[in-house]
Amino acid sequence: MKDKNTFYITTPIYYPSKEFHIGHCYTTVIADSLARFNRLKKKDVIFQTGTDEHGQKIEKIAKEQNKEPKEYVDKIVENTKELWNSLDISYDKFIRTTDEEHIKNVTKIFNKLYENGDIYKGNYEGLYCTPCESFFSKEELDENNKCPDCHREVSLVKEEAYFFRLSKYQDKLLQFYEEHPLFLEPLSRKNEMINNFIKPGLKDLCVSRTSFNWGIPVSFDKKHVIYVWIDALSNYLTSLNYPSEKEMFDKYWPCDIHLVGKEIVRFHAIIWPAILMSLGIELPKKVFGHGWLVINNEKISKSLGNYKSPKEYIDKYGKDAIRYFLLREIVLGKDGNFSEELLISRTNSDLVNNLGNLVNRTIVMANKYFDKEIKFSKNYNPVDQELILNTNDLFDKVNNFVNDLKINEALEEIFKLLDKCNKYIDKNEPWNLYKNNNLERLEDVLYIILENIKVVSILLEAFIPSTSLRLKKMINKNNVNIKDIKFDEESSYNDLNTYILFERIK
Ligand SMILES: [Zn+2]
Structure with a gap:
């Protein structure tokens, strides 16, 4: 039985035929936030990402550049790890399908499937798209008889190949879907899988190739290499x-x-799922299919040249502006639009005007009005109590949204509270309390805001971690964590630091 306190989350292993774009960042930032949120909750987390490095296409590109395939992918992997570091991606494991352990284990998995009778030798004849590494039936081609995924030419290929008995699992898959209604989300994708693919009939799957070498050899038939599915998915x-x-x-x-x-x-x-069924292994708890990121409402495309490298965006706007935008602006599961205009407007409205303004003015006032520790008198006003109720509700609200994979709504809740804090300051007018020498009330008002900033700084660790860290330094509470995620009337604040959290982007 699985220990309930673990959380294992994966991104796809990406195909390193070229450098990664903002779409890869999107998937990875979402996974990172979910991993971080679960770590915040003290779960034992494995967050895995990696690269799917075999196949004809990489063999071909490497050859064009007079490189060995491994040499070619090594460079991309190095750049990828740098990119993930520059976005604060906290992966626990970066798996490469060229890792020795992976190769050894894939070989065992392939042999196990073969011994089970679920892999057999046959002949494959099909229309093949090299860039997509996919065979298609005639019916699957697009209206110009080209690849339905990338719309390039396909060619007729015939070769000896091993097949996986996918067809055998049709009924078992249907039954599994019936018994696990939330296995695949969003639900629209589930209906598509059942009605468009499983019910019309599953064909056995070609799982080896002889027309290229860059792959894991079939141990009992060395002229074959294991072809994408079992190699990649088994990661x-x-x-x-x-x-x-x-x-x-x-x-x-x-x-x-x-x-x-x-x-x-x-x-x-x-x-x-069919491979796992064949291996006699429990299926994953959930597969979530997110939508595509488009750029200025166009598909991200190298040939259109419609995007910059992620590094350019990060250097220009900062990693947390990018992370925040990707998590806040796009509804997980739907397609989302990335544009610098939207990014600027989102950064200015939420991170500069709401969060940045709140924190800056609170700390400036605290430092200006008091040269002692700021404490709470416990004389609550009704307006205080109303705000504090919201403070104390925040974790549960955010937790529910994150559990439902509604990350944009989780962030919306956090920023609603910040908005309420700004309004609370405007209502209480600390500058007038100071002018009227009402120092006790002034101290309480600032204390209440500082407590709210503390709670928010803890939660933001999951979404914009570097900002979270800076917030904690600003309020001089470096060690707060999940157990502090409520209004604490016994705390105190001193030695507050001013930094500029976010610069307004013009
Ligand atoms: Zn294609």
């Missing part, structure tokens, strides 16, 4: 060192969430 198990060892697997499996883009939902909602 979620091989990172736990399955099947070589049981310890990590027993502790962290089943995975809590596979977060994937909608274009690969089918692989995670049909092929992956």
Whole structure:
């Protein structure tokens, strides 16, 4: 039985045929926030990301550049890790399908499926799209008889290949979906999988190739390399060192969430469950298919040249402005639009005007009006109590939204509280309390705001971690954590620091 205090979350392993774009950042930032939120709640978290490095396309690109495939992907992986660091991505494990452990475990998994009778040798003839590494039936092609995913030319390929008996799992998959209605979300994707793919009939899946070498060899038939599915999808198990060892697997499996883009939902909602069924392993708790990020309402596309490298955005606007925008602006599950105009407007309204303004004016006033510790008299006004009720409700509200994967609404709640704090200051007019020498009330008002900033700084650790850290330094509460996430009337504040949290972007 799985220890309930673990949380295992994965991004897809990305295909490093070229450098990653803001769409990859989007998926990874969401997964990072979910991982961080669960760590905040003291769960034992594994957050995994990585790269899917084999296949014909990478072999081809490397050759064009006179490089070995491994040499080619090594450079991209290095840049990727740098990119994730620059966005504060707190992954616990970065798996590469060229890792020795992965190769060893995939070989065992493939052999296990073969011994079960679920892999057999046959002949494959099909229309193949090289960039997508996918075979398609005639019916699946687009209106110009081209690849339905990337709309490029496909070619007829025939070769000896091993197949996985996907067709055998049709009824079991339907039954599984019936018994686990929340396995795949959003629900629209689930209906699409059942009605468009599973019910019309599943075809056996080609799982080896002989036309290229850059892959994991089939151990009992060396002219074949294992072709994408079993190599790539198995990463979620091989990172736990399955099947070589049981310890990590027993502790962290089943995975809590596979977060994937909608274009690969089918692989995670049909092929992956069937492989797991064949291995006799429990299925993941959830697959969530998020929408696509578009740029200025166009698909992110190298050929359109419509995007900059993520590094340029991060250097220009700062990592937390990017993280905040991706998490706050886009409804998880739907397509979302990324534009610098929207990013600027979101940063100025929420991070500069709301959060930045609140924190700055509170600290400036506290430092100006008091040169002693700020404490609370416990003489509550009705307006105080109303605000504090909101302070103390915040964690539960945010927690519920995050559990429902409504991260944008979780952030909206946090910023609603900040907005209330700003209004509370305007209503109480601390500058007039000072003028009228009502210092006791003035101290209480500032104390109440500082407590709210404390609570918010703790929660923001999950979403904009570097800002969270700076907030804690500003209010001189470096060690607060989840147990402090309520209004504490016994605390005190001194040695407050002023920083500029966010500069207004013009
Ligand atoms: Zn294609």
